[in-house]
Amino acid sequence: MSALSLCVKRVVWGLCIFCSVQTNAADNLLEMNTDRAKFNYQMFCQGCHTPDGTGGKSVPKIKNYIGYFLQNQIAREYLVRVPGSANSSLNDEQLAEVLNWMIIELGGESVPKNMQYYTANEVAKLRQHPLFEVVEYREMLVKKLSVK
Ligand code: HEC
Numbered sequence: 001m002s003a004l005s006l007c008v009k010r011v012v013w014g015l016c017i018f019c020s021v022q023t024n025a026a027d028n029l030l031e032m033n034t035d036r037a038k039f040n041y042q043m044f045c046q047g048c049h050t051p052d053g054t055g056g057k058s059v060p061k062i063k064n065y066i067g068y069f070l071q072n073q074i075a076r077e078y079l080v081r082v083p084g085s086a087n088s089s090l091n092d093e094q095l096a097e098v099l100n101w102m103i104i105e106l107g108g109e110s111v112p113k114n115m116q117y118y119t120a121n122e123v124a125k126l127r128q129h130p131l132f133e134v135v136e137y138r139e140m141l142v143k144k145l146s147v148k
Contacts, residue, residue, distance in 0.1 A: 037101035053106035067110030
């Protein structure tokens with residue numbers, strides 16, 4: 001094999017590896033539009049949740065906490081089924097995006113290292129079952145979370 005063809009082979013392999021790493025990252029991040037996510041949070045959520053997620057008397061703290069809900073499937077589903085999410089005027093893609101954004105941006109140390117991002121499909125299914133008696137349901141979930 002000539003030196004030239006060996007060189008070409010290396011470049012092609014290099015490109016393949018580079019491209020596959022790129023696509024995985026993109027899939028995982030849903031190609032999140034952070035500006036749009038932030039704008040939607042500001043328009044539709046932060047009125048209650050406050051700009052930095054601290055919340056208030058009846059609005060739970062999201063800051064450094066929301067990521068704990070990703071520890072189990074029922075709690076993960078809760079973040080979509082809670083009325084503020086499920087009944088919002090955002091479409092499925094935008095809701096998935098804003099939830100992912102809230103977790104990454106405000107979740108701090110609560111966010112699991114191997115975080116699985118919400119997808120539009122997942123959100124579409126879950127928001128068809130919005131919760132009603134939220135307070136007690138939330139308390140039940142929180143008891144099962146391991147919180148630092
Ligand atoms: C009118 C006030 C209000 C608005 C607006 C609002 N929420 Fe909420 N949100 C709440 C309250 C109150 C809770 C606590 C659970 C409950 O009682 O519904 C909550 C809980 C949540 C939770 C679960 C967090 C936890 O710790 O329990 C998520 C996720 C959430 N909201 C997402 C959103 C998103 C996304 C938006 C914007 C699209 C939004 N909310 C808009 C009031 C609001």
